[in-house]
Amino acid sequence: MDNYITLADIDNLQELIEEALQLKKENTAAEIGKGKTLGMLFFNPSLRTRLSTEKAAKLLGMEVMVMNADKDGWALEFEDGAVMDSTKAEHIKEAAAVLSEYCDIIAVRAFPELKDKEKDEAELVIRGFKKYASVPVVNLESATGHPLQALTDAITISELKKTKKPKVVLTWAPHPKALPQSVPNSFAEIMQKSDVDFVIANPEGYDLNPEITQNVPVTHNQEEALKNADFVYVKNWSSYTAYGQQPKVKGSWTFNEHKLKITNNAKVMHCLPVRRNVVIADEVLDSYNSVVIQQAGNRTFAAQAVLRRLLEE
Amino acid sequence: MDNYITLADIDNLQELIEEALQLKKENTAAEIGKGKTLGMLFFNPSLRTRLSTEKAAKLLGMEVMVMNADKDGWALEFEDGAVMDSTKAEHIKEAAAVLSEYCDIIAVRAFPELKDKEKDEAELVIRGFKKYASVPVVNLESATGHPLQALTDAITISELKKTKKPKVVLTWAPHPKALPQSVPNSFAEIMQKSDVDFVIANPEGYDLNPEITQNVPVTHNQEEALKNADFVYVKNWSSYTAYGQQPKVKGSWTFNEHKLKITNNAKVMHCLPVRRNVVIADEVLDSYNSVVIQQAGNRTFAAQAVLRRLLEE
Amino acid sequence: MDNYITLADIDNLQELIEEALQLKKENTAAEIGKGKTLGMLFFNPSLRTRLSTEKAAKLLGMEVMVMNADKDGWALEFEDGAVMDSTKAEHIKEAAAVLSEYCDIIAVRAFPELKDKEKDEAELVIRGFKKYASVPVVNLESATGHPLQALTDAITISELKKTKKPKVVLTWAPHPKALPQSVPNSFAEIMQKSDVDFVIANPEGYDLNPEITQNVPVTHNQEEALKNADFVYVKNWSSYTAYGQQPKVKGSWTFNEHKLKITNNAKVMHCLPVRRNVVIADEVLDSYNSVVIQQAGNRTFAAQAVLRRLLEE
Numbered sequence: 001m002d003n004y005i006t007l008a009d010i011d012n013l014q015e016l017i018e019e020a021l022q023l024k025k026e027n028t029a030a031e032i033g034k035g036k037t038l039g040m041l042f043f044n045p046s047l048r049t050r051l052s053t054e055k056a057a058k059l060l061g062m063e064v065m066v067m068n069a070d071k072d073g074w075a076l077e078f079e080d081g082a083v084m085d086s087t088k089a090e091h092i093k094e095a096a097a098v099l100s101e102y103c104d105i106i107a108v109r110a111f112p113e114l115k116d117k118e119k120d121e122a123e124l125v126i127r128g129f130k131k132y133a134s135v136p137v138v139n140l141e142s143a144t145g146h147p148l149q150a151l152t153d154a155i156t157i158s159e160l161k162k163t164k165k166p167k168v169v170l171t172w173a174p175h176p177k178a179l180p181q182s183v184p185n186s187f188a189e190i191m192q193k194s195d196v197d198f199v200i201a202n203p204e205g206y207d208l209n210p211e212i213t214q215n216v217p218v219t220h221n222q223e224e225a226l227k228n229a230d231f232v233y234v235k236n237w238s239s240y241t242a243y244g245q246q247p248k249v250k251g252s253w254t255f256n257e258h259k260l261k262i263t264n265n266a267k268v269m270h271c272l273p274v275r276r277n278v279v280i281a282d283e284v285l286d287s288y289n290s291v292v293i294q295q296a297g298n299r300t301f302a303a304q305a306v307l308r309r310l311l312e313e
Numbered sequence: 314m315d316n317y318i319t320l321a322d323i324d325n326l327q328e329l330i331e332e333a334l335q336l337k338k339e340n341t342a343a344e345i346g347k348g349k350t351l352g353m354l355f356f357n358p359s360l361r362t363r364l365s366t367e368k369a370a371k372l373l374g375m376e377v378m379v380m381n382a383d384k385d386g387w388a389l390e391f392e393d394g395a396v397m398d399s400t401k402a403e404h405i406k407e408a409a410a411v412l413s414e415y416c417d418i419i420a421v422r423a424f425p426e427l428k429d430k431e432k433d434e435a436e437l438v439i440r441g442f443k444k445y446a447s448v449p450v451v452n453l454e455s456a457t458g459h460p461l462q463a464l465t466d467a468i469t470i471s472e473l474k475k476t477k478k479p480k481v482v483l484t485w486a487p488h489p490k491a492l493p494q495s496v497p498n499s500f501a502e503i504m505q506k507s508d509v510d511f512v513i514a515n516p517e518g519y520d521l522n523p524e525i526t527q528n529v530p531v532t533h534n535q536e537e538a539l540k541n542a543d544f545v546y547v548k549n550w551s552s553y554t555a556y557g558q559q560p561k562v563k564g565s566w567t568f569n570e571h572k573l574k575i576t577n578n579a580k581v582m583h584c585l586p587v588r589r590n591v592v593i594a595d596e597v598l599d600s601y602n603s604v605v606i607q608q609a610g611n612r613t614f615a616a617q618a619v620l621r622r623l624l625e626e
Numbered sequence: 627m628d629n630y631i632t633l634a635d636i637d638n639l640q641e642l643i644e645e646a647l648q649l650k651k652e653n654t655a656a657e658i659g660k661g662k663t664l665g666m667l668f669f670n671p672s673l674r675t676r677l678s679t680e681k682a683a684k685l686l687g688m689e690v691m692v693m694n695a696d697k698d699g700w701a702l703e704f705e706d707g708a709v710m711d712s713t714k715a716e717h718i719k720e721a722a723a724v725l726s727e728y729c730d731i732i733a734v735r736a737f738p739e740l741k742d743k744e745k746d747e748a749e750l751v752i753r754g755f756k757k758y759a760s761v762p763v764v765n766l767e768s769a770t771g772h773p774l775q776a777l778t779d780a781i782t783i784s785e786l787k788k789t790k791k792p793k794v795v796l797t798w799a800p801h802p803k804a805l806p807q808s809v810p811n812s813f814a815e816i817m818q819k820s821d822v823d824f825v826i827a828n829p830e831g832y833d834l835n836p837e838i839t840q841n842v843p844v845t846h847n848q849e850e851a852l853k854n855a856d857f858v859y860v861k862n863w864s865s866y867t868a869y870g871q872q873p874k875v876k877g878s879w880t881f882n883e884h885k886l887k888i889t890n891n892a893k894v895m896h897c898l899p900v901r902r903n904v905v906i907a908d909e910v911l912d913s914y915n916s917v918v919i920q921q922a923g924n925r926t927f928a929a930q931a932v933l934r935r936l937l938e939e
Binding site: 364371384585588590 | 661663665689691693697700703707708709710711712715716717719720721723724725727728729
Binding site: 045047048050051052054055058059071176272273274275276277278282285286292293296297299300 | 348350352376378380384387390393394395396397398399402403404406407408410411412414415416
């Protein structure tokens, strides 16, 4: 593996999932990363992603250096040929090259602004680092994808499935704030690479980018989709067509006990943090069906499997 | 030891003090914490506590991950059944459970707001973590107590005492800001578990919570209290009765050379940071009697002894 | 080596440079720092200096604790005898002594305010730590000097020079913000200790402190200075005489291809971050002549050589 920026960087998904589950079983400190440094660069806040990736790196023997670009006011210039006489102190060319001097792997988080679709889809930050860094780059959630989360999700389904080809439903749920599409995008992508029966349910106006969902059935009828589901991934996202907006929604999409009963006693997933009783009701989150904590725990092993692959190159 | 949230978590204080002093003597890196992670979660700023606990963990071979909840704007919901459609992004149920996936011990700092006594005494944050975490929880100073500081204080007295049962005076001193009662509370508690002659001196209106001071003599006459003192712990706190306020005080309570002379050539203690010439005069802090730096240094060994106990479980 | 606060702390520069280059060649983890802690204290933001010094310490086996005094609002009092009844929470006496309890080496960054020359030259912060710390102190850039950067620069010249005594030119360049003189000061000092033919070119009104430049030729004619140069160090600084100001400059001082052609095919250096097309033109930075990334990479080995010396004491 040369980078881990999109799911396309995985050559054999099943193999990577098995490696992660093996790492989870062993759960011991390794030496492969000794003397190597992971640099984690955050243009946006992070809790789970930071902790799980930091832990994964340390379990591999790596040192970790964290940079909070947002708080340190490290404003980067991305334009070629720019005359840098304003507020941007450093060009991506130097930023990426210099970090490559200090780090053996660079991991970057940069959210979308959700204002200009074209700009967000250009993925300036993560692609800039890929272009100018001389070491592997890892995506800690970019404008349009969150491949470490998606790998965790696939690991969790693989770990918990009881049938060869389970039915997996990704369902939209309400949220007070407009959120990126990165998590559902990457989940939709990885499910298409998995041996599952995959359906997406969301209100009208909330269809994801069709280049990502491709031939996946998309329904606006949540209850119809939930029938016979073995896994339900509940997640909010803002509109892709009315980009970054939250068009009004008919009916209630909060995932509650009533909806759980429609499923085949499904395992309920969410990437966290979750707004209780808005996205998912207490009665579901506190039930045996919820696997959100186990799913969050698997973040460590997903990151560990990816970092080990990058170190092995 | 299952947690270290209050001093009640210590079964045998003298034994723990001796373990800490032994660790201080050895001062070498250990292996017991190898592959284990301490997560330190700060809802308020910290310098000494963070550094000494981080150092203690690393001396035990642990990895340390620091989370600044205050700066990262990680606003937690503590109410059961809350409909989370406002600013609080995560419920304590998930927060504590997820951190337990990444950390082998969770250490938490959460100050009181000093506005609502009942709310502060409910200790929502530290008790929430204790209730929902699946790993041990350490108190890095909560609304009503600071048991790591108190252990340090007991270690320092044990290390320096010249008589079997020294006289120890906790005396109030002025401060420009309203401060919590957590440090004097825990000091008063640990002195009651120690073989000392313990007296508290504070101005009228500044008596600590009587459930904590119990049968300890409390006087409003500082000079009377200081007679024959072997140790003087100087510390400001805001009023408990006029909760969080700073009622006007008669006379001068700054600890200076004149007051030191009343004592039995006492060792002078303070948890730091100390406002020079407000809380304690230069002439005392710069004298041989001041042990505040040695006391601060002992923070490492107090934390190390506690963390080792928690790892041994 | 007892401290690394100014270049005067180096007894034999050539020896130290060779040690750094040897460390660069080996690039392996060492044991000398095992169980030792480096405390890094930032009163101003840092990226390169933090990462390279952190990496250097970890390569030596040290633990690293980072304190952001600026963000944590840790306001120190430096005045002797101050009555601390205002906003400053801790005196340098306690701050330095306490950090010495937790750290085996203390590294400090504290920029000048560029308002009061006398105050900046007093170097209150770094001298305060030196005075009251009981462990070695390292300068991570102070009001008037940046000796770790200067050591890196000398290492880079030593690594790249093709003649016994190369011609080295330090040339001023424009910048939208008023910057400190610390980098050019330390570079001018270390070049005077090196076997080079050294010249400084800057506009009128931008002469550096004559106590630092001493007998170094200073010209206001950039092109004259660049003739036959083997190394060109491009850097902005604010005026020393009109202290901290940016007097108007005649002509263009941006370092571009035209100016590069005047030199002896010189290697172009800069401490980074660099404002492209303001300080140095794209055509130079993207050319084979630019060594700014290699120079930034050498920061690790400069820091490693210094920290190892301090640990050996």
